[in-house]
Amino acid sequence: MMHELPVDRLAETAAALPHASLAGLREAGRTVLARQGFPTTKVEDWKYTDLGGVAALSRAWLAAGAPVDEPDTELVRRAQAGLDAHWIVIANGSVLEAFSDALALPGIGVATDASEFPKPHGALGGLNAALVRDPVRIRVSESLTKPLALLVADSATASAVTAQVRVNLAVDRGAAVQVFEHQVSSGDEGHYSNVLVELDLAADSRCDYVRLQQRATAHSQTARLDVRLDRDARFDYFGADLGGRLARHDLAVDIAGRGASATLNGVYVAGPGQHVDNHTRTDHRVGPATSRQEYRGVLAGRARAVWNGKAIVHAGADGTDAEQANHNLLLTEQAEVDAKPELEIYADDVKCAHGTTVGHLDERALYYLRTRGIGRQRARRILTRAFAATVVDSAPIAGLRETIGDAVEARLRDIMAEIGA
Amino acid sequence: MLDIKDLHAAIGGNEILRGLSLAVGAGEVHAIMGPNGSGKSTLAQVIAGHEDYEVTSGSVQYEGRDLLELAPEERAREGIFLGFQYPVEIPGVNNAYLLKAAVNAKRQHEGKDEIDAFEFLKLAREKMAALGMDPKFLNRGVNEGFSGGEKKRNEILQMAMLEPKLAVLDETDSGLDIDALKAVAEGVNALRSPERAIVLVTHYQRLLDYIEPDRVHVLSEGRIVRSGDKSLALELEEKGYEWVREAANA
Numbered sequence: 001m002m003h004e005l006p007v008d009r010l011a012e013t014a015a016a017l018p019h020a021s022l023a024g025l026r027e028a029g030r031t032v033l034a035r036q037g038f039p040t041t042k043v044e045d046w047k048y049t050d051l052g053g054v055a056a057l058s059r060a061w062l063a064a065g066a067p068v069d070e071p072d073t074e075l076v077r078r079a080q081a082g083l084d085a086h087w088i089v090i091a092n093g094s095v096l097e098a099f100s101d102a103l104a105l106p107g108i109g110v111a112t113d114a115s116e117f118p119k120p121h122g123a124l125g126g127l128n129a130a131l132v133r134d135p136v137r138i139r140v141s142e143s144l145t146k147p148l149a150l151l152v153a154d155s156a157t158a159s160a161v162t163a164q165v166r167v168n169l170a171v172d173r174g175a176a177v178q179v180f181e182h183q184v185s186s187g188d189e190g191h192y193s194n195v196l197v198e199l200d201l202a203a204d205s206r207c208d209y210v211r212l213q214q215r216a217t218a219h220s221q222t223a224r225l226d227v228r229l230d231r232d233a234r235f236d237y238f239g240a241d242l243g244g245r246l247a248r249h250d251l252a253v254d255i256a257g258r259g260a261s262a263t264l265n266g267v268y269v270a271g272p273g274q275h276v277d278n279h280t281r282t283d284h285r286v287g288p289a290t291s292r293q294e295y296r297g298v299l300a301g302r303a304r305a306v307w308n309g310k311a312i313v314h315a316g317a318d319g320t321d322a323e324q325a326n327h328n329l330l331l332t333e334q335a336e337v338d339a340k341p342e343l344e345i346y347a348d349d350v351k352c353a354h355g356t357t358v359g360h361l362d363e364r365a366l367y368y369l370r371t372r373g374i375g376r377q378r379a380r381r382i383l384t385r386a387f388a389a390t391v392v393d394s395a396p397i398a399g400l401r402e403t404i405g406d407a408v409e410a411r412l413r414d415i416m417a418e419i420g421a
Numbered sequence: 422m423l424d425i426k427d428l429h430a431a432i433g434g435n436e437i438l439r440g441l442s443l444a445v446g447a448g449e450v451h452a453i454m455g456p457n458g459s460g461k462s463t464l465a466q467v468i469a470g471h472e473d474y475e476v477t478s479g480s481v482q483y484e485g486r487d488l489l490e491l492a493p494e495e496r497a498r499e500g501i502f503l504g505f506q507y508p509v510e511i512p513g514v515n516n517a518y519l520l521k522a523a524v525n526a527k528r529q530h531e532g533k534d535e536i537d538a539f540e541f542l543k544l545a546r547e548k549m550a551a552l553g554m555d556p557k558f559l560n561r562g563v564n565e566g567f568s569g570g571e572k573k574r575n576e577i578l579q580m581a582m583l584e585p586k587l588a589v590l591d592e593t594d595s596g597l598d599i600d601a602l603k604a605v606a607e608g609v610n611a612l613r614s615p616e617r618a619i620v621l622v623t624h625y626q627r628l629l630d631y632i633e634p635d636r637v638h639v640l641s642e643g644r645i646v647r648s649g650d651k652s653l654a655l656e657l658e659e660k661g662y663e664w665v666r667e668a669a670n671a
């Protein structure tokens with residue numbers, strides 16, 4: 001059974017969206033979506049993550065005439081406070097110009113030419129194309145001095161809302177950019193967002209990418225980051241999933257140029273009722289090239305996490321050096337993790353390693369801290385933050401490490417309070 | 422200050438302490454010696470509040486209160502410090518962070534403001550200099566990759582920062598080179614005052630050359646089988662534990 005969306009409603013909704021010139025893209029999106037439907041748990045990649053809920057929410061939203069919530073500018077201001085960056089703010093799918101100074105930079109703007117975008121890919125790519133309001137196109141030819149902050153600030157206060165975010169980012173030869181993708185949301189109604197970011201790194205270019213997902217725990221999202229690396233390009237990524245009822249992130253890295261290197265690190269924290277799913281895929285098409293991956297997860301209460309790290313070393317990609325690791329910390333027994341590394345190697349001269357662990361807090365360390373006067377709960381938070389710190393401290397934008405560490409600890413504090421631990 | 426009466430404690434169903442009594446008054450330094458496995462660390466852990474040890478009977482009074490009712494963190498805030506025989510490594514938690522959190526936990530308990538960041542660093546550097554510790558240890562993970570002796574010095578650094586009323590040092594002298602032993606002894610002696618008490622668990626008379634104890638006790642099979650003044654340590658060194666065991670059984 002497919003989770004279908006009514007195509008006629010999709011077409012009606014699309015007709016009312018801004019930028020009529022994107023009609024072709026939206027139609028192509030509808031076609032892909034109609035053919036595939038939302039993936040169900042029968043599809044291997046979606047085995048543990050059921051999109052039935054977000055499909056139902058999307059149907060209800062379409063039936064209600066696709067209402068759009070007023071942007072929560074307070075939420076935007078809070079997220080912008082204290083960070084020196086060039087901003088692009090997208091609220092419920094619309095770019096908020098008043099908060100987006102980056103639009104004044106060369107090469108950055110809302111793209112209205114359908115031909116600038118690659119064909120929609122997969123059902124969620126189709127959904128994104130079918131309903132995207134303001135797709136953003138960024139071309140970095142000269143290195144930027146400040147990070148580029150991509151703030152996705154959604155809200156659902158009046159009724160349930162869905163939103164599509166699409167960002168297409170190209171970094172030219174030799175240029176460097178730092179990107180901070182920050183997702184927040186507010187409101188008591190249901191919200192589903194579907195985020196698609198494409199990143200093309202030309203030869204010798206470099207991108208530091210930090211993603212922080214702090215959605216309200218009633219809201220859901222699917223998100224995808226597709227990266228392509230050309231010769232000697234470098235991509236350093238750190239992602240943190242802290243919020244959301246259902247949060248799925250797909251990170252696909254295509255190593256298409258010799259000498260390229262990619263670091264994919266992440267942390268996820270999930271409490272009662274949260275489901276967080278990270279799927280990564282690294283395609284080593286040529287060698288030598290290096291990829292390093294380490295995700296760490298902290299779970300408490302009835303939380304569920306999925307980590308699936310796939311690395312494919314294609315024929316001829318000799319000199320590939322790939323490592324993947326996933327470590328999980330269960331703070332209570334009810335939490336559940338499905339961790340699976342997948343390696344497919346079709347080349348001869350490669351170095352590959354992977355490992356996953358699931359463990360608990362070190363009772364000896366906990367006791368040691370308590371004998372120093374530190375209360376039990378605080379000691380647990382300290383140790384948990386330390387567990388996450390090894391990856392948080394690898395976040396490529398050093399100025400964000402403390403923010404992220406604090407966000408992790410704050411989230412843990414909320415979760416622990418919720419489960420009364 | 423510390424008054425232990427007929428204490429019985431077990432771990433994993435094995436009774437380790439079997440009717441131990443010990444009274445330590447304010448201003449005193451007591452040394453506890455005894456063969457491997459006799460229960461010295463067990464005693465230290467019971468005083469600190471380790472939850473794996475079950476006190477089956479007897480009592481422990483600290484400053485006139487029932488110590489056994491308090492959680493480990495409450496005992497620490499009330500002025501009890503345990504220097505671990507095997508300090509725990511905590512990767513990812515930096516030493517300065519732990520020290521500051523510990524100092525502030527105690528200050529908060531005493532109704533004081535948090536320590537000023539500058540003041541804290543100054544104090545920590547001072548104490549480290551006195552212990553011959555490089556300030557770079559502040560930024561390392563707690564005991565992470567420390568050598569045996571460095572771990573012991575780090576315990577004494579924590580003690581020096583916390584200024585406990587009752588310090589129990591479990592074999593803090595083991596694994597120390599001569600310079601470190603002197604530095605540690607100086608740290609302990611600096612803490613000596615009429616309001617404080619110190620319990621030293623040790624295998625070696627050597628430490629007692631530097632820190633002169635008021636009382637020396639011999640623990641054997643979960644009981645104190647002999648007590649005396651500092652000359653008892655010398656006598657033990659000469660005659661070995663067989664001698665006290667025989668005397669106890671006679």
Ligand SMILES: Nc1ncnc2c1ncn2[C@@H]1O[C@H](COP(=O)(O)OP(=O)(O)OP(=O)(O)O)[C@@H](O)[C@H]1O
Pocket residue numbers: 432433435437455456457458459460461462463464506
């Ligand atoms: N979890 C446990 N289960 C059973 N027996 C235990 C456990 N922990 C400790 N013991 C036993 O308790 C006894 C006392 O141990 P303890 O560590 O107190 O000795 P100690 O006097 O400090 O020895 P040492 O001089 O070697 O440090 C030992 O025989 C030890 O094996």
Ligand SMILES: [Mg+2]
Pocket residue numbers: 461462463506591592
């Ligand atoms: Mg011992």
